Amino acid sequence: MNISLNKQQHPPEPSRQAPLVPAAATIAGSDSGGGAGIQADLKTFQELGVFGASALTAVTAQNTLGVHGVHPIPPSMVTAQIDAVAEDIGPAAWKTGMLFSAEIIEAVADRASFYKWSRLVVDPVMIAKGGASLLQENAVQALRSLLLPLAQVVTPNIPEAEALTGMRIEAMADRKEAARRIHAWGVKYVVLKGGHGGNRAQSLDLLYDGRVFTEFAAPWIETRHTHGTGCTFAAALTAGLASGLPMDEGVLLAKRFIQAALTNPLNLGAGHGPTNHWGYNRQGTAGVFFQTAPAAAGEGEGWLR
Numbered sequence: 360m361n362i363s364l365n366k367q368q369h370p371p372e373p374s375r376q377a378p379l380v381p382a383a384a385t386i387a388g389s390d391s392g393g394g395a396g397i398q399a400d401l402k403t404f405q406e407l408g409v410f411g412a413s414a415l416t417a418v419t420a421q422n423t424l425g426v427h428g429v430h431p432i433p434p435s436m437v438t439a440q441i442d443a444v445a446e447d448i449g450p451a452a453w454k455t456g457m458l459f460s461a462e463i464i465e466a467v468a469d470r471a472s473f474y475k476w477s478r479l480v481v482d483p484v485m486i487a488k489g490g491a492s493l494l495q496e497n498a499v500q501a502l503r504s505l506l507l508p509l510a511q512v513v514t515p516n517i518p519e520a521e522a523l524t525g526m527r528i529e530a531m532a533d534r535k536e537a538a539r540r541i542h543a544w545g546v547k548y549v550v551l552k553g554g555h556g557g558n559r560a561q562s563l564d565l566l567y568d569g570r571v572f573t574e575f576a577a578p579w580i581e582t583r584h585t586h587g588t589g590c591t592f593a594a595a596l597t598a599g600l601a602s603g604l605p606m607d608e609g610v611l612l613a614k615r616f617i618q619a620a621l622t623n624p625l626n627l628g629a630g631h632g633p634t635n636h637w638g639y640n641r642q643g644t645a646g647v648f649f650q651t652a653p654a655a656a657g658e659g660e661g662w663l664r
């Protein structure tokens with residue numbers, strides 16, 4: 360009997376069928392405590408039905424009480440991870456978090472322009488909740504001049520917007536001025552987050568598209584479990600964009616996701632505990648009120664819809 364073995368001459372071609380779920384990738388640091396960084400991003404992608412890939416920029420030893428150590432990844436290895444993901448998985452959207460150094464920012468910006476990413480969310484992570492520095496001081500300029508012009512959207516909190524612009528932000532007029540200055544560097548959308556805004560009634564985030572300011576407001580939640588709120592918010596926005604949402608709906612999704620994640624804390628850790636990444640799908644956002652209203656009457660401001 361002649362048995363012919365069906366030997367493959369070449370490795371199988373990677374599948375090029377339409378993916379069942381959208382994919383997104385995060386370029387960020389590892390948080391051993393699991394509440395922020397790559398871990399928060401991947402959990403958020405998963406909860407929102409998006410496949411998550413990653414490129415690690417740094418390993419941190421940290422928990423809810425603080426950062427014990429930072430070990431950056433060589434920039435060439437960051438590039439290699441991005442190439443591996445870009446060439447095969449082909450994420451529909453990319454997100455950056457902790458980038459740590461000017462060299463890593465250069466490597467990421469190089470890849471962003473090489474692949475011409477149209478959906479790039481830049482979360483300009485600088486300082487951890489416990490006060491540790493996650494971005495070297497001399498890297499702020501590289502972030503501003505190399506990466507922001509390539510971003511579709513940047514999501515600074517108030518101290519990050521102050522560091523980027525060099526201006527003090529107190530009143531709403533300051534927030535708008537900072538958003539205008541950041542937008543002028545070439546980023547298409549700015550989301551200025553209000554978690555550090557000092558208003559204990561409302562958490563208010565401001566979206567600016569170069570023309571219109573839109574407010575996203577939700578009731579303030581009194582909790583110490585706020586570790587990784589910025590990462591989680593930006594990851595939810597990235598998942599929304601990867602799924603094809605327009606920017607305003609992506610921000611609304613992110614606001615709903617973070618509100619649900621803050622509402623039912625997991626009570627882990629003795630310090631700034633992680634948020635509840637299951638909240639959005641398990642508890643929903645029932646009872647949470649959102650408004651997308653103009654910041655104030657005046658030229659260049661309007662309703663979301």
Ligand SMILES: Nc1ncnc2c1ncn2[C@@H]1O[C@H](COP(=O)(O)OP(=O)(O)OP(=O)(O)O)[C@@H](O)[C@H]1O
Binds near residue numbers: 487564582
């Ligand atoms: N206590 C709170 N109640 C309601 N919303 C909050 C609260 N704290 C933060 N937020 C919301 O969480 C999101 C992240 O904002 P925040 O300003 O905390 O970012 P961040 O400082 O970059 O976070 P992190 O330092 O954890 O990366 C925003 O939508 C903000 O309005």
Ligand SMILES: Cc1ncc(COP(=O)(O)O)c(N)n1
Binds near residue numbers: 387484486487589590
């Ligand atoms: C790896 C990594 N990335 C980002 C943050 C910011 O999160 P937070 O400001 O809540 O500490 C962090 N602590 N660690």
